[in-house]
Amino acid sequence: MALSVTAPDGVPEIRPGDDLAAALLAALGPEDLVDGDVLVVTSKVVSKAEGRIEDGDREVWIDAETDRLVARRGPTRIVRNRLGLTMAAAGVDASNVAAGSVVLLPLDPDASARALRAAVAERRGVNVGVVVTDTAGRAWREGQTDIAIGAAGLAVLESFAGRVDAHGNELAVTAPAVADEIASAVELAQGKLGARPCAVLRGRADLVLAPGEDGPGARALIRAEGADLFGYGAREAVIQAVAAQPGARTPFGSPVDAAEFVAALGRAGITAHATAPDVVHTDRERRAAADIVAFAHGWHSTQTGDVDTDLRFRPVTP
Template structure:
């Protein structure tokens, strides 16, 4: 895979409508662009045209409700003004914002487009049809766009794939210096999807591209999952179970440990954190609601720099203080309890930015 790779956009594809055949859609772009598919080509199709062709559109104006219906679980959630954004495990497979529900580039029809729940299956169907029609060995990738933890900006990734190696597992091989490789496994289909987006993208109106020069990663037998390191399609690249170190956002992990899981009605009542900076008053009040969520009898008198907690006895009070300290950490704050009242039923907790409280 060290040779030249070319990426050719397919222009001239008309607006895709429900019921259109994806193979015909690709062929219209091939004809308009004067491109003939060759052995080893990889056809990369934007998920949006697949969603349009499959009629995966809703007129429900409540996007939050639509996203919930397309999600298997919430990873993180933030409020920005009046807008709620959720990072979720989408029914389509990956973890992404709003389950991929999208209202841009929907054509005259409008509405909200949904992702197919079986994107690898969409790729299998298109792969079968294209190979029969063109008589060449092909790979098919269905691409979509998502943000990434720790990095600004969005990038295309493989939502679905068929007929192409999804993973280049180099573990057990050696590098150029002869050293053993123990962790390197390249996500080939994600690299292909991202490369194709250089000539596609939302503003260019080009939903399909042909990547040429990667014949070595196109499978001779598309059903041979063994060449994919045991992975069958792009869904196999999604980390799940013990391999998922980031199943929840940092704030959501703390809140969930305190019994307030993201995406629940209780999370909304406690208050969903804002996407940007919050006022001290807002942050402390939200932390107090989070701390009190497990005790209907507890009380709190809230100020910007201190909170007076009340509970039914020393044990309940100590538990409440510990919950408040954890809750404050969600907003970069920390609490320091002073000596409790003589009856052990109330205490003042000083609140400061993390790291600023004096310690004995």
């Protein structure tokens, strides 16, 4: 297999209202874009063309684009933004824009990708996949890499479910995030300071969908609230469990079963036992600590009106 990436020079500065497809195609020659290619575009130029440039304080716009705080370290905020993406500063960017202005992410990156794909098909008569990218950090790793925040006409996940290796072992990784891999590979050719906001990856036509099939988009790569094992930063998780606001439960995930809850209480030094699939008992001496552990695991204490000395817990129901 051979992959190639072409990142053309010559794309002009994009301004609100510009015809983005026309600007990109002008920089791509007839041989630079053929059936089965993947056209990759930075979210910055998509946002500029769509008029997502705003004046004002960056912190105010971060607040406006934030759905909830995930973690904070000094002035740095990692948030889940309105698109469901978890990233620094909600994706609000103050670079490559006039002082005092910021660029917000596209309102709907998947829709932006669909529109660009349709324009390419209409004007060049070729069937391509489209990826809209942005830069994000990674947990446990230094540095940043580009990821797909919008996609159209592309299988964003490549399924390996049921396949086996040469030794007969079933593959553990069943769905490589190929849209993210494409975004990262292409960024190597674009360069952060290269003024090359688009590129074409060739060699994975098997991932490009048929004309008229746009696929699920990059939104399919976003885990639902509560499905991620790291819904909060370490410090923020402690604060949320202590504060115990009902609206903060979802990122902790679904309630665990009684056995797992009892084990969690035990790891916190709290003796507990289950008397039924949905009832756990512990003593009242460490009620505050038990309630904190319970909140993080989808359980809550119940008031029975009894005068006994134990504390009863049940899983939270939707």
